[in-house]
Amino acid sequence: MKEQEYVLENATSFELKDIFDCGQCFRWNEEPDGSYTGVFKGNVLNVKKVGEDIQFKGICDGDIKEIVEDYFDLSRDYEKIKETLSRIDENMKNSVNYGSGIRILNQDLWETIISFIISANNNIPRIKGIIERLSKKYGTKITWNSQEYYAFPSAKQLENVTVEEYRQLGLGFRDIRLFETTQMILKKEVNLVKLYQEKDTNMVRDELLKLSGVGPKVADCILLFSDLKRFDVFPIDVWVRRVMNDLYLKEADETKVNKKKIENLAKEKFGDLAGIAQQYLFYWRREA
DNA sequence: ACCCAGGGTCGTC
DNA sequence: GACGACCCTGGG
Numbered sequence: 073m074k075e076q077e078y079v080l081e082n083a084t085s086f087e088l089k090d091i092f093d094c095g096q097c098f099r100w101n102e103e104p105d106g107s108y109t110g111v112f113k114g115n116v117l118n119v120k121k122v123g124e125d126i127q128f129k130g131i132c133d134g135d136i137k138e139i140v141e142d143y144f145d146l147s148r149d150y151e152k153i154k155e156t157l158s159r160i161d162e163n164m165k166n167s168v169n170y171g172s173g174i175r176i177l178n179q180d181l182w183e184t185i186i187s188f189i190i191s192a193n194n195n196i197p198r199i200k201g202i203i204e205r206l207s208k209k210y211g212t213k214i215t216w217n218s219q220e221y222y223a224f225p226s227a228k229q230l231e232n233v234t235v236e237e238y239r240q241l242g243l244g245f246r247d248i249r250l251f252e253t254t255q256m257i258l259k260k261e262v263n264l265v266k267l268y269q270e271k272d273t274n275m276v277r278d279e280l281l282k283l284s285g286v287g288p289k290v291a292d293c294i295l296l297f298s299d300l301k302r303f304d305v306f307p308i309d310v311w312v313r314r315v316m317n318d319l320y321l322k323e324a325d326e327t328k329v330n331k332k333k334i335e336n337l338a339k340e341k342f343g344d345l346a347g348i349a350q351q352y353l354f355y356w357r358r359e360a
Numbered sequence: 361a362c363c364c365a366g367g368g369t370c371g372t373c
Numbered sequence: 374g375a376c377g378a379c380c381c382t383g384g385g
Contacts (some may be wrong), residue, residue, distance in 0.1 A: 095367060188367080189369095191366095191367055191368085192367085192368040192369060193365090193366065193367090193368050193369080193379080193380090194366060194367080194368085194380090194381085194382095195365075195366040195367085195381095195382075195383075196366080196367080197366095197382080197383075198366080198381070198382055198383085199366095199367085201382090239380085242380080242381065242382090243380080243381095244379075244380025244381050245369090245378090245379045245380045245381090246369095246379095246380080247380085249369080249370095284369090284370090285368090285369065285370090286369085287368060287369045287370080288368090288369095289367070289368060289369085290367090290368070290369080293367075307367075308367095309366095309367040309368080310365090310366075310367070310368090311367065312367080354367075358367090362385100363384105363385085364383105364384090364385085365382105365383095365384095365385105366381105366382090366383095368379105369378105369379090370377105370378090370379090371376105371377100371378090372375105372376085372377090372378105373374105373375090373376085373377105
């Protein structure tokens, strides 16, 4: 663990605000100078955009270049993805244009599972607060630039945490779900390592659905936003339901729109790119 | 003061 | 399959 730097020159499809505010992650915060600092996979990193260059610096558990290339999904051709999606229709063209700097991060699977269990029927400021308190109380401290950061706690670090302690942290009714899921993972009732080896996305989803607090929406978010990295999913939340109804289905009462109908439409329109399409649409509808 | 919604899931009917 | 309950917080 030592301080390192890396510069990605002439970056395309890489806007800090789009990446960190599009709803996929909860631990990146904007600094006064417009850069962002975050904690992930035991690293603390500051990311700054200067012209078309992206400057990374921080303390990393490994080689910074490799860590950045993996986490920021640098090997994927987002320009091509955007081109494909833009050709679908005018709506997609607009949403892709709005969130043109989005990249889907390769986040730690365990952290993503817990984070999205916490996200259920919750709002983003509160989700961030809960995760921060959880990390501060049970995670490993990392000091950088004389500031203290806390890594997301491992399953092992949460092994003996009680439901009551979770409740005190402000988890609300999700306390029991966090407790049960942690125990299931520690006992390998759901084996996270094996999830990476399974090719069929539906098989992986079925495994994730065994976890307490993981329903269809959360499972799809885990599949898309973690380093499982499946793009052939389409997480449907209130915002996506809204935007899909406004653009395509046009039913009077959006809350009564059939989920299966949305799923089928997404599959038909976006195919293997449904996940990333969802993210452009979500970000566009929520922010614009 | 009061009500409502927020990246849903779960148990019950 | 539909329905209500669920903790907590910020905004109207």
